[in-house]
Amino acid sequence: PSIRGVPPVPSDYISVKILMQDGVPAETTQKALAEVERARLETIDYLIEQKEPNPFRYVMKTMGAQPFSGGPRENADIATGSNRGEISVELIKSEDRTRSAPQISALWRERIGPLPGLKQLFFGDVAAGGSxxxxxxxxxxxxxxxxxxxxxxxxxxxxxxxxxxxxTDTYSGGKREMKIEINANGLALGLTQADLGRQIRQAYYGEEIQRIQKERDEVKVMLRYPLKDRKTLTALHDLRVRTSSGVEAPLSEVATITMGQGYPTIKRSDRSRIxxxxxxxxxxxxxxxxxxxxxxxxxxxxxxxxxxxxxxxxxGEKKEQEESDSGLAQAGGICLFVIYALLAIPFRSYLQPFLIMSVIPFGLIGAVLGHFLFGLPLSQLSHFGLVALTGVVINDSLVLVHYVNQRAKETTLLEATRLAGMARFRAILLTSLTTFVGLLPILFERSLQAQFLKPMAIAIGFGVLFATFITLLMVPCLYLILEDLKKIGTAVLLKLGIITNAPIEA
Structure with missing residues (x-):
């Protein structure tokens, strides 16, 4: 299975956000909302034909704002505008329907026709996680x-x-605008771009020439062109621009006027436009x-x-995942070192902790197989379960190795490992099975709340189950192999004269 950040948890709500191009009239947005609603009704008809229940419980259509995001929320900073709309639905409980919210969204999206003037269409169908x-x-x-x-x-x-x-992309033209740039004639008359901007602003917005006190209020008196001279583009071309010498010239003679689109927003990161x-x-x-x-x-x-x-x-998600993986790798290395130290001290051995910890990779294999069986990707929540698994799976091999050490004082090493497998079989098997069975209710629970715990439960449950059989079969064999290697190493060192007596058993 693929590796992801926090896995998306399907919601009991679906929020369809519509964002049209800037300047689009409200009527166009309403038509887009009507098309999305028509597609929703078609989805209901399709599901009923498939003998499935109607998944929609309540519907709310909003024009001019987007107050929902996969479920109700409280937020005073809700963006509004004639180019925004939203259809939010509440689904029946997940236990009563056959499809998840993302699957319903996919059916809904397939039935939406072309939406003229559309800038962005987004389906919010997850309660948490994902991106x-x-x-x-x-x-x-x-x-x-x-x-x-x-x-x-x-x-x-x-x-x-x-x-x-x-x-989609975040680059989009804004409303239509006129771009006015000074030309060679204007420069010859001593005009600057700032002069043009200031005089056009004075003509259309106005220049404050006086303030009148009216009781407790101040009234600004603005001087500007009459309304009839501010309503047409022809009037702008005939606007008189005054030079520093007092000469007046039409705007069209001293500047180049072109039609274009402005930028509604310009996003930046690290002093670069993005x-x-x-x-x-x-x-x-x-x-x-x-x-x-x-x-x-x-x-x-x-x-x-x-x-x-x-x-x-x-x-986005890829960058966050890379940063998270780096942090988890460092934390995992520290955890393994601490586990090694805690095992080395009571066993008074540098090698036996490696023997006990040898089952950890097999626990990870079991966790991966469990995710594959349930069709879930490995995620950050799975990683949390794997960290817990590292401490759980070594318990069985710890008990087994400790028993072998005790019996090896009384009998041969081969007999001690055989007796350890027989004596600790029931305890190890029952411990692992009860852990796995105890997690089964979470694994098969379909409610929204259980979806957050499933990856951790799968990692621990299947990791423990798989590592148990490896522990019973492999750890005794590895113990004997380790002792043989120690004997061979001691014999070589004695032959080379590096040591004169057999070392204390590690």
Whole structure:
């Protein structure tokens, strides 16, 4: 199974967020909401045809805002606008339906037709864990136009992978605007770009010329063009611009006026402008780690050659996972060293702790097999279970080795290992089985709360179960092999004259 951060836990809510392009009228957003609602009704009809229950319990449609995010929340800072809309539904309990929230979302999304003017469509269907975006590629640089072209190429490539959908980027044009730049005639008259900006602002916004005190309030008196001269583009072209010498000239003579799009927002990171290309994915069909690896090896090198002034890096879930893995590796090394020290002191041996700890890798194998059987990815919660597993699986081998050490004082080593296997078989087997059986209710629980505990329970339960049989079979054999190696080593050292007497048994 693939390795992930905190695994996504399906929610009992689905929140469909619609974000249209800036400046889109409310009527267009309402039509998009109506199309999404039509797709939801089609999903109900399909499920009923499949003899499945209607999964939707309550529905709330919101125009002009997005107050939900996979479930109800309280937040005073809710963005509003005519280009925003949302449909939020509450599902029946997971025990009463046959499909999870992400599976229902996938059916719903398939039935949504084209949405003109759409900027982003997002389905929130997880209660916790996971990431809003499956793949998040950051493009950093200074030239937004070139970065926009690169973002389009990345989106086209991502759309070619199976299971990838909702491919969007954070680079989008804002509302239409007029760009006014001074030309050679204006420069010859002694004008500057600042002069143009100041005089156009005075004409349309106004210049404060006086303040009048009216009882306890101050009233600003603004001087500007009449309303009829501020409503048409023709009036802007005929705007009179005054030079420092008092000469007046039409704006169209001293400046170049072009129509274009502004930037609603410009995102920055480390003093560079950035554009994020983001996607959602069907985790059942899209192998996200393999897709990221293919992009890194086969696509991004050519893109870096084509856009040498831009940087392409994976962020989001992938970056967080790399940082988390580094921290877990360090913590795991410290834990193993502490376990070794705690075993070496009472056993008074440098080698026997390695013998006891030899079952840890097999416990990890059992945990991986358990995740494979349940179809769950290894995640951070699984790692927590693996850490707990390291301390649990060595208990059986600890008891076994201790018993062998005690009986070896009374009989031969071979007989001691045989007696240890017979004497401790029942205790080891019952301890492991009761641990595994005690975790079964969590493994088969379908409620929302149990989903957070499943990865840890699978890691501990299957790790203990698998390591038990390895302990009973392998640890006695390894004990005998270790003693044989010690005898061979002692004989070699005696023959070389390095030691004269047999060393104290380690």
């Amino acid at each position: 809003k975006t499956a793949i998040d590629l950051e493009i950093a640089g200074q030239d937004l136009k070139a970065m926009g072209v690169a973002a389009d190429l990345v989106k086209k490539k991502l759309a070619s992978y199976e299971g990838i959908f909702d491919v 554009i994020n290309v983001q996607t959602s994915a069907n985790k059942d069909t899209a192998k996200v780690p393999l897709i990221e690896r293919d992009l890194e090896l086969n696509f991004l090198p050519s893109l870096r050659e084509k856009f040498p002034n831009s940087r392409f890096t994976f962020v």
